Amino acid sequence: DAVAELISVARERESAMFTEAEGKSLLSAFGIDTPRGIEIAVGQSISDDLREPLVVKAISSTLVHKSDAGGVRVGVRRDEIDEVAARMGEQLAAAEHRLEGLLVEEMVPSGHEVIVGAVRAPGLGWTVMVGLGGVLVEVFEDVAFGLAPLANDQILDMLHELRGMKVLDGARGGEKADIPSLVTLISRLAGPNGLLQSLPDDVIEIDLNPVIVSGTRAVAVDARFVVG
Numbered sequence: 001d002a003v004a005e006l007i008s009v010a011r012e013r014e015s016a017m018f019t020e021a022e023g024k025s026l027l028s029a030f031g032i033d034t035p036r037g038i039e040i041a042v043g044q045s046i047s048d049d050l051r052e053p054l055v056v057k058a059i060s061s062t063l064v065h066k067s068d069a070g071g072v073r074v075g076v077r078r079d080e081i082d083e084v085a086a087r088m089g090e091q092l093a094a095a096e097h098r099l100e101g102l103l104v105e106e107m108v109p110s111g112h113e114v115i116v117g118a119v120r121a122p123g124l125g126w127t128v129m130v131g132l133g134g135v136l137v138e139v140f141e142d143v144a145f146g147l148a149p150l151a152n153d154q155i156l157d158m159l160h161e162l163r164g165m166k167v168l169d170g171a172r173g174g175e176k177a178d179i180p181s182l183v184t185l186i187s188r189l190a191g192p193n194g195l196l197q198s199l200p201d202d203v204i205e206i207d208l209n210p211v212i213v214s215g216t217r218a219v220a221v222d223a224r225f226v227v228g
């Protein structure tokens, strides 16, 4: 089937991962919101139906953390894509990566950045992790864990375990995040009929980092699927 095909192609790659676009199309198939976007070759133009501002991301089979190597540019206009690609190609080359193409997508309006991850735990199924992006996860290790399949009330309990939940709830004058949309997203990933349950054993890890949660939406703007 389609997923088996993705897995065999991913194994050929140095990084043994699905491409971001492949991962996102799987997410979409399970009703998880992702930015509208298109993969193009460097120098190719995009159709008019993508709305500015755009985000340009490097496609490179050896690159895992795109922004570390200059592989992500946000707030790009359509007429800037070629220039951005040229610069990106140079930066990637300096880090010994090859720019194989571009993923151009719509920029999602700002919101809270949440990390949703899952790792296959032998004999247990999937361990699911949720945390608040940026400094809260990296410095304070403010994360909560659960085992899939997760019911909605378990997902909500995990979110409430986070010290950063107050921030999501709009403390300190920040925007109040759309928690029901976030719960729905996590459920479509890790719920009883979710994506995780449908994946073959070869997929061992998933990272949605970040999911951008605004007042009205929860959108997975990055997707990493690791094949074992």
Ligand code: ADP
Pocket: 035, 055, 057, 064, 065, 066, 067, 068, 072, 074, 105, 106, 107, 108, 109, 113, 209, 210, 221, 222, 223
């Ligand atoms: P990396 O491989 O470096 O993790 P990401 O795809 O996560 O690359 O992009 C880096 C950052 O750029 C994200 O953490 C997010 O803040 C921002 N970003 C990426 N894609 C979008 C998008 N479509 N809309 C808005 N912001 C985005």
Ligand code: MG
Pocket: 209, 210, 222
């Ligand atoms: Mg990311």
